[in-house]
Amino acid sequence: MLAAFDDAVADGVDLISFSIGDDLPAQYFEDAAAIGSFHAMKAGVLTSAAAGNSGLESGRVCNVAPWILSVAASSTDRRLVDKLVLGNGKTIVVSEINIFPELKDVPFVFPINGSCEAESLAVAGRSYKGKILLCALPSNGSGPVTVGAAGAVIGTDQPDIAFSLPLPAVMVSQAQFTRIMAYVNRTRNPVGTILASESAFDSEAPIVASFSSPGPNMITPSILKPDLSAPGIDILAAWSPLSPVSGRSVAYSIDSGTSMACPHATGAAAYVKSFHPDWSPAMIMSALITTATPMNSSRNRGGGELTYGAGQLNPVRAPDPGLVYDAREGDYVRMLCAQGYNSTQLQLVTDSDDAAPCRGGRRGSAADLNYPTMAVHAAPGKNFSAHFPRTVTNVGVPGSVYVAKLVSSRPELVRVAVSPRRLVFSQLGQRLSFTVTVSGVLGGANEFVSAAVVWSDGDRHVRSPVIVHTVDV
Template structure:
């Protein structure tokens, strides 16, 4: 599932000392009178967790009649963790009754968060979805469970929508994909899992305390229908999910008013729900990124530090090892390359089907399109580069009895990770070029997670192996990593808008190594997801429905198209909201689609909201290695209170650019504790 580097930092703390509640003055007071108590919770958590917000959330669960902000006196979080608050005796006893572990404290926050998974369903018997230790669902939950499916306190809702199918009607996952993504997002901790010995260890989702609501829209034989996807959005919003995770998309980017994911996620945004979607698996083709609407977050797939390689040894003892060969679960030797009972060498990766047709026992396939991620086959098989393929052909032609040994896959450490995968779809955004997509990258290569035992391990109908945990790659797999962190942020900041959460994830992302990505931000957006910083971004770029409507009008949408998307008959484009540019949207990244051979000159108007420290001063820093000149006015932002908003303008200028070309920079607002980073990207 997720590696320790992807985990919110509190999850690795374990048990701490008992919560001690001590009264500062005489405690012989009436139940309804309030007195100041100290709640000491041990050492400060590692990473940048917003302690004050955690304290407020904990207090909200025990207070009666006043808010946490009225109750709290002090938050302790710079050197150790805790707070002082005004409580009644009854509230004190309720607080004291909480299980005395940091893990339980955080799970209380998480357990109110519901992730809606729009996918292929779920395998409820998986150990990853045990509801041990869970209480009943949040009272606000309105969802239901299909009659032929058993929900629990972990999987609190499960529905299916198969408009073109009359059989296998159930949320039960027989394809594996939905089980995999759901367990990455919110699976519980399961010890000692592996795929036939590979990737052995503990499997755990990003927010194991969160609830899951499952909306199955993909049928084994009928695929995923748009009408069903839109129905799933409709019901997930009404049911009361907090985050929607959808690991699917169109074959190509579509206009927002005909894209059901754009339409569904727009209505989710109106209801305060962030939609997290996969960027697509059509990379590295430029402009292939799908799910490009600015009100959702689009996720690219990157590698992790676990590489899975194969070795191929031929009769003269030469060993071939590509940068990464395909995931092979077998160790196999044959004495020739052709004929029945042999290993065949062929051009192109056909999933091993040619080997099956010719009744071969293995396959070596020459295909350079996918050498950086693992894939399962129904027989011993792997991919090699063209260069390796030529050497193998030469060996066959010069050897009377060619011999090959396909070794079983093995794991090695990848010091270059994270690197965006070759398959991950690239920008630019072909629908709205001045909105950077993808937004962010996250682990999506060789990720082990829960699987349906009724699904094929290799997606081949002849493969009868059954497993409970499988290894997959794709932006589908990267998407739930981001969904998990979005849910984690939502658990700490339940009142934040979808735009605020998107901003928090984008501006706290870790910059990627540009030298390993020839299209830079078009591959990874703002960079690699950083859970340790996401909950405490310092500043956020917020936006509401009216801001997106204005952007669409500025892009050239007319009122007819606008109403199709928004569903609001009052949505119109007028002289008031259609006089600016797309760049006026308060987005956390700044992108300019420049004209070929023309000087670069553009302004970006932005507003940030203070969600960090009440009295704070942020200074602007421009980081660039290009010829871009970037100025910020004002360059210093002085905040006096939380939730205060301040506007500024970024001016980007530079010499004419040829086609195609691109340059990058970044704006970083820093107060000494928070670094709020926005990528600046200019392309022709």
């Protein structure tokens, strides 16, 4: 993997798209992606990476090094849906890719031992031919196909994803499966109809994917990860004919994952770089993060920015962010020293023999890194106060004045202050500094409060999310 990073940089690439993740984050000196992307960053190459697909547990977000753009997956306003019509006329609507003709009024049957795996169905001693199998547990559909079932209803813990299966089937949530079983159990001859899939407008989008790995950042808690979200559910993409989909060889297929979201962000980064070829990787990251469209926390699972970062990627706004937060190799090295890295660990990341940066132990805090977002891990019931020194570079217009607007979802619990509140720029490239102070108290465990510092000159709005939480992993 490290050789691949080095070869890509040697080939003169502008960006690296890294759709590889892990179940858990690792310390940077043990993480090949963090090391390889650090070398790329030194050469002026930004790495955009998948945030991971372990979405059911907090703290699973991976690729969390601050020189990597970590991308969560979210939905688009195009949803692929299918419908199961029960014999009593009730309709179950699900996300599904069903390319088969309508399957009408077919009897339901529940496997004797509850499993839809091929081995279990083969020894159960019952005929399932021409029937719709009711599978309570997740299945890829191969078992029902093997025993000649006409269709299947399959339970899933990822009901927001449209799967492609080798027979007419619907993937339903556990609540929907319970409704279906209630109908089956009180009906003498229960039947169902599985319709063909169709596309529908989803007014709730974007919503972070159920599988997308959430924060908090377990390696550097003061750095918010994931950074932002991008489309990663039901994405149409080129496909290798050597990898069959539902037994068919295809040139295109629909897939879901943060590995599908990551290339969207990489493309947006390339778009920004086409306008600003001399910008550093950190400046490009900053432009994407501060121009992201805020997402609605009430529509998403708990955790707010811990699940979707700064919000939904907005390529249209990103080339003209107004202000950017820049960081270079030395800034990241100082952050690693502040985090407690010794000279040996530092050398593993930087490949430098210079041990001077970390001599004298910890200096400052990882929160001092000039990053466009801020995170605070607070202890339940205890007062906290955190300080984030930041510097922004004017890339908008000369002679501009930016005024800070402070936003908090729970101002009675979390207070955000900025000093100074007004930044006056006389020229492009000018750098001005300020300090963000976040203080307050959260009463219970696993709580979060979303806030933001928004710098505006009237035309541009530079939004830096702040998340305070008591999530303990």
